[in-house]
Amino acid sequence: AQKITQTQPGMFVQEKEAVTLDCTYDTSDPSYGLFWYKQPSSGEMIFLIYQGSYDQQNATEGRYSLNFQKARKSANLVISASQLGDSAMYFCAMRESDTGNQFYFGTGTSLTVIP
Amino acid sequence: KAGVTQTPRYLIKTRGQQVTLSCSPISGHRSVSWYQQTPGQGLQFLFEYFSETQRNKGNFPGRFSGRQFSNSRSEMNVSTLELGDSALYLCASSSTGRGTTDTQYFGPGTRLTVL
Numbered sequence: 140a141q142k143i144t145q146t147q148p149g150m151f152v153q154e155k156e157a158v159t160l161d162c163t164y165d166t167s168d169p170s171y172g173l174f175w176y177k178q179p180s181s182g183e184m185i186f187l188i189y190q191g192s193y194d195q196q197n198a199t200e201g202r203y204s205l206n207f208q209k210a211r212k213s214a215n216l217v218i219s220a221s222q223l224g225d226s227a228m229y230f231c232a233m234r235e236s237d238t239g240n241q242f243y244f245g246t247g248t249s250l251t252v253i254p
Numbered sequence: 255k256a257g258v259t260q261t262p263r264y265l266i267k268t269r270g271q272q273v274t275l276s277c278s279p280i281s282g283h284r285s286v287s288w289y290q291q292t293p294g295q296g297l298q299f300l301f302e303y304f305s306e307t308q309r310n311k312g313n314f315p316g317r318f319s320g321r322q323f324s325n326s327r328s329e330m331n332v333s334t335l336e337l338g339d340s341a342l343y344l345c346a347s348s349s350t351g352r353g354t355t356d357t358q359y360f361g362p363g364t365r366l367t368v369l
Binding site: 170171172174176181182183184185186189191192230234235236241242243244245246247 | 287296299310342344354361363
């Protein structure tokens with residue numbers, strides 16, 4: 140079974156609008172971390188935001204927030220006030236406490252911001 | 255603080271050759287992980303090194319190997335290159351590689367083309 144599922148291969152959003160990128164995960168480990176990365180066409184993976192499984196509140200980092208629904212095993216990324224520079228691939232990743240430093244990545248969502 | 259650096263950024267090799275990629279982690283980080291990214295397979299974990307020891311390994315053939323030096327710099331080697339090895343190779347560093355909160359920070363990647 141896939142550890143991380145991203146069901147939206149491509150998304151479009153109007154500049155200045157908000158957009159939600161979906162991510163569901165599968166784990167039986169009670170302790171895990173969820174991460175979102177942005178990958179522009181240049182190739183570098185840029186860390187955006189982190190959510191721990193025991194965190195009571197949704198994580199926020201500037202225009203990025205994470206809609207964490209633990210019972211549904213979902214960790215959706217919300218980007219507010221989209222900018223043209225947000226156009227990129229976005230990857231959801233998970234790390235479990237008992238699998239060392241291996242990150243499991245989803246297949247990514249390509250976001251295009253339309254002016 | 256300087257980010258993760260990878261050299262070279264681009265490589266073109268022919269089948270049967272071998273190649274060595276280099277990664278310098280963020281200063282103070284002791285864990286280095288390597289990933290292969292292809293359009294077909296997405297991001298796949300290769301291996302992780304910590305304190306000069308391979309601590310975790312993905313499902314790749316023995317042609318893929320790596321090492322880590324005392325200054326935490328890491329190299330990965332691919333011998334007997336195949337066309338399917340053409341990919342973006344990403345290196346990520348983290349502080350300890352332990353716990354669910356230890357974030358991985360990625361380098362710009364090395365784009366390998368095998369002809």
